[in-house]
Amino acid sequence: MTVEAHDPRPKKVQIADALREEVAALPAGYRLASLRELAERFKVTTVTVGNALKVLADEGVIVSVPTRGYFVQSPKGTGEAGQDASGPVNRDEINAIHSEIQQLAARVAELEKRAQSPSSA
Template identity: 85%
Template sequence: MTVEAHDPRSKKVQIADALRDEIASTPLPAGHRLASLRDLADRFKVTTVTVGNALKVLADEGVIISVPTRGYFVQDRPSEDGAGQDASAPVSRDEINAIHSEIQQLAARVAELEKRTQPLSGT
């Protein structure tokens, strides 16, 4: 699939629309990891920057979530009947930022622990 030059929408919007439709129509389960930036760029015949911008659009909408160093994942969708509203409500940008911060702190702690155990692994 390629983006259409004659389409009045920007490339990032065309890609975001295509991925949104794919996520909705498949439907991809929550937590499903999307293809890498490089793979998506090859698929749509654009740069990774353009794909990244399209994924940011979807992340801002709450369709997907970005996990640093892991990739992009399909976000939980609200239920159709309204049951379990709190559990399936879209995550706010503040909540996502807090989770990212926690992940970064945990990654730093893991890295520190790995440094401490490296000399032990040689014995």
């Protein structure tokens, strides 16, 4: 999708409107695409996409988690217990991170094994 040049609405509003419809169908805690991916999709700059996401965050539709991304906010979750400054807890994301940590630990162990191999040969 691209932003329509003949549309009188600002680009950020066009993008926010398009994303608002999509986000409504997503579960709470779902991570949105990155700024770069969205910029490529809408054929605009990352600044414009960031401005559109700020509109949605200001409306409480999504939440920004620094260094993690943008996540769908629970319709009832804005400001309620269970929500902290780090954003919504997503069990699937926690499990994915745990799996990544295990894979990295295995890779580190393999690299340590390889590093010791040449010295003992």
